[in-house]
Amino acid sequence: MAGQWYYMHAGEKSGPFTGQQLADLATSGVLLRDDTILKQGNDSWVLASRVRNLFPVSPAENLELITVADVAAADGPEQSDDRPILAEEPAKSETYRPAVKEEQPKKKGVASALKGADIVGQDGVYARYRMKCTECGHKDASCRSIAISNKVTKSRFFCRKCKKGREVVIQCRLG
Numbered sequence: 001m002a003g004q005w006y007y008m009h010a011g012e013k014s015g016p017f018t019g020q021q022l023a024d025l026a027t028s029g030v031l032l033r034d035d036t037i038l039k040q041g042n043d044s045w046v047l048a049s050r051v052r053n054l055f056p057v058s059p060a061e062n063l064e065l066i067t068v069a070d071v072a073a074a075d076g077p078e079q080s081d082d083r084p085i086l087a088e089e090p091a092k093s094e095t096y097r098p099a100v101k102e103e104q105p106k107k108k109g110v111a112s113a114l115k116g117a118d119i120v121g122q123d124g125v126y127a128r129y130r131m132k133c134t135e136c137g138h139k140d141a142s143c144r145s146i147a148i149s150n151k152v153t154k155s156r157f158f159c160r161k162c163k164k165g166r167e168v169v170i171q172c173r174l175g
Helices: 019-028
Strands: 005-009 012-017 036-039 109-115 117-122 126-132 139-147 151-159 164-174
Touching (some): 012 019, 109 126
Antiparallel strands (some): 005 036, 109 164
């Protein structure tokens, strides 16, 4: 009988199940990702984690997924009630690509000038500042940029009006 599925957990074979029953076992936690699955009529067992849409795929996982059609190619076209597919699937002619890791969002931060600078702009990742003399108030024409992280940054600049070196102190905090 086509469409019957078996799974093996800790060396113990269970089944037969319909595709929907297998999907329900995976959802309830009875069927685990490292268990193996066999479709009746096929010779090879496949890891349950390799069957597309049987388990939800987290963005952190980067698995090369296969389709049920790859596992059960000898059985011909699949019926919707005979396969453990939980979500919509693209046409069988499309190729499947491994899941791509998503970038972690960077923490937003704030920069504040403690001494000798004016903050001109910041976007939570970088801050732009202009040096300012604490004695005469002269502002340097150029801007500098600093990456925002949990630290206090100190530097120096030369005031052209006073003709003296001045200290710049900027405090950054990640939120």
